[in-house]
Amino acid sequence: MSLGKSARLQQSSRASTAELTAAVRASHQRNPVRLFEDPFARYLCGWFWRLVICLRPLSWILIKGVLRAIEPVTLCVLLRARYAEEALESAVEKGIDQYVIIGAGMDSFAFRRPDLMSRIDVFEIDHPITQAQKLDRIRQAGWSIAPRLHFVQADLSKTSAVEALEGSGFQRSRPTFLTLMGVAYYLTAEDLGETADSISRNLPEGTLLVLDYLLDEASARPEHLLMKEKMKSFVAKRGEPMVSQYSLGAMNALMAAHGFEAVENLTLPQLEQRYRSPQGEWPLEIPSIFGVGTFRVAARSPETA
Numbered sequence: 480m481s482l483g484k485s486a487r488l489q490q491s492s493r494a495s496t497a498e499l500t501a502a503v504r505a506s507h508q509r510n511p512v513r514l515f516e517d518p519f520a521r522y523l524c525g526w527f528w529r530l531v532i533c534l535r536p537l538s539w540i541l542i543k544g545v546l547r548a549i550e551p552v553t554l555c556v557l558l559r560a561r562y563a564e565e566a567l568e569s570a571v572e573k574g575i576d577q578y579v580i581i582g583a584g585m586d587s588f589a590f591r592r593p594d595l596m597s598r599i600d601v602f603e604i605d606h607p608i609t610q611a612q613k614l615d616r617i618r619q620a621g622w623s624i625a626p627r628l629h630f631v632q633a634d635l636s637k638t639s640a641v642e643a644l645e646g647s648g649f650q651r652s653r654p655t656f657l658t659l660m661g662v663a664y665y666l667t668a669e670d671l672g673e674t675a676d677s678i679s680r681n682l683p684e685g686t687l688l689v690l691d692y693l694l695d696e697a698s699a700r701p702e703h704l705l706m707k708e709k710m711k712s713f714v715a716k717r718g719e720p721m722v723s724q725y726s727l728g729a730m731n732a733l734m735a736a737h738g739f740e741a742v743e744n745l746t747l748p749q750l751e752q753r754y755r756s757p758q759g760e761w762p763l764e765i766p767s768i769f770g771v772g773t774f775r776v777a778a779r780s781p782e783t784a
């Protein structure tokens with residue numbers, strides 16, 4: 480089982496969307512009101528984005544000019560990163576000690592959080608092209624790789640995440656925390672269901688999966704529909720068409736059909752209420768374009784076990 484045909488993206492674009500989200504986290508570090516702290520992100524960007532981040536006028540032209548219509552989407556990238564990391568912290572407190580980042584991209588968790596790295600094994604699964612680029616940048620930055628950090632190269636259009644973990648030191652018998660951030664919208668519902676299925680069939684009850692996804696038209700606020708279309712066209716032009724969207728209820732139903740129960744599932748504007756900063760408001764409104772949820776592998780009934 481695998482992520483399927485919908486994940487067969489153009490080779491160069493895989494690394495580029497991973498880099499784009501790292502660039503969002505990196506440029507956010509200049510903002511006095513922070514949604515997410517990531518001082519490591521800039522080192523995981525290539526020369527172009529580093530230049531943009533360093534040169535404020537260039538950054539201004541790009542973000543306020545070229546990308547203006549979709550600028551609020553950058554807040555979604557930050558919100559989802561914070562949500563996933565808080566969910567992980569809570570899972571670790573409850574005893575989970577394996578963390579699998581599916582489609583890890585330029586995620587800097589393993590370098591930013593030595594406090595958690597000493598307590599858990601982290602498995603970063605990514606396409607060989609993106610992962611090779613990341614490993615190069617890690618070498619250039621001179622960072623050392625923690626003993627409990629494991630890099631797993633896999634083309635998830637050909638193999639499932641669970642199969643890819645084989646031989647990496649990952650233990651299927653232990654409840655695990657997995658994330659699928661910035662990936663679900665590039666998969667058909669069928670492929671996402673297959674991914675969920677392979678996790679729920681092979682990993683124990685209590686395993687948690689956190690993912691973000693695109694909200695369907697009926698769930699997004701009308702004033703955000705144009706932004707959503709512009710964002711879809713922006714990523715499609717880079718070879719990564721977004722092919723699936725859901726209401727909160729449809730996502731709960733999809734996950735339930737594949738062995739998961741919802742711990743929580745909410746829109747990003749709902750999530751934002753949790754993160755209102757005492758230092759001030761975010762500079763932009765959070766658009767109602769994405770949902771994010773935590774799903775737990777449910778107890779198997781005797782018929783499905």
Ligand SMILES: C[S@@+](CC[C@H](N)C(=O)[O-])C[C@H]1O[C@@H](n2cnc3c(N)ncnc32)[C@H](O)[C@@H]1O
Binds near residue numbers: 582609661
């Ligand atoms: C938009 S990035 C998200 C990166 C990161 N999770 C984040 O939230 O910033 C999508 C990631 O999925 C990975 N990916 C896409 N298609 C893949 C495939 N067929 N096999 C493995 N990884 C894939 C890309 O390499 C990239 O790292």
